[in-house]
Amino acid sequence: MAAKNWKDDKPVKVNKWDGSAVKNALDDSVRDVLTKKYNYVENFALIDGRLLMCGFSVSVAMFALLWDWLYPFPQSRPVLIVCVSTYFIMMGLLTLYTTYKEKGIFVIAIQKDPAGFIPDNTWEASSALKKYDDKYNLTLTFKDGKTGNIRSASISKSVANFIDENGIIIHELVEPEVSKLHNNLLVDRKDK
Template sequence: MSQTETTNEPVQVSNKYDGTQIKNAVDDEISRFYSKEQNFSQSHIHSDIKLLLGYLSCFIAGGSFLYEYKTSFNDALTVTTVCVIVYWAIQSVSFAYGYFVEKDELFAGTKKVDGKSTSTLKISGKIDKHSPIYQLCFSYTDIGSGKSVSQKVEPNVTTWFDTQGVLVQQAMDSDLSAYLSTLVQKLHQE
């Protein structure tokens, strides 16, 4: 099997009533469905920015350690203090970016036809810790006309899992496909 091929192992959670496990499993499957099944090119800008900030933090911590290693603790105290302050400033920026910019976004993608972008889809979601209801907000934009529509849905995600905690992909895919179809129909009605 080549590295680009993936196995179709079923997604399983140990407790289908644990909101965190469900959210993590469903988020990955939402991204899979819209990128693989519906041919949206997923945007990874949020991940890239957070990775950049994380790597920058690591380089600062590593640089501080290296400077202290080459000198002495007392000689490096000022540099270490500055590095610690800069490190926490970068971590604060990362937190603020996640809270104010990324928010609860699960998926952002663009559909291309013949190399030209035709539409965008953004999905954000929130699930309470002890609730099976996943609040999903879909936003669909037709780039050609500039029209946008939004829709909020609240599926009971436990219906997407069988009694063993295995994701029933057909049930989930059917619902996700219906949500997108409804958005497209809504867009063309306006």
């Protein structure tokens, strides 16, 4: 059985007037280029941090619910106050985490050294698509594992450059843009 080409995946169709759906589909296409074309390993640590915070918040809420069921309201009041306060603090921390730590990053890909002697390089892709705007802003950040230097490159293009009139994402138009950013960051690395 021959290996399947990453470009042979089923075409993705989205409602081209739904900005959020278009952004997510383009993000998935960029993720495919990094993980399938370049064979980088996706790192889920950033998403795991968010899931951990959400899981803890839900656990606190479930504990409050169980405590209130076992010990009805007047008796459970102090525990409910602590649980509700903890829940809202966690939601505030989650907001700060997504705003300042994630910053629109939708994929972190690790470029491993085949020999295992050089530390792994890290690629981060982040994007933005403002409401009622057609400009898809993509930023690719490269962190050199050997030196620790961080470089980034970005593009801003209309989503019409990547989808057809039927709302189908055209991977053949996304891939060259991501590859251009990728190669520019690698060239900068070799120049230094």
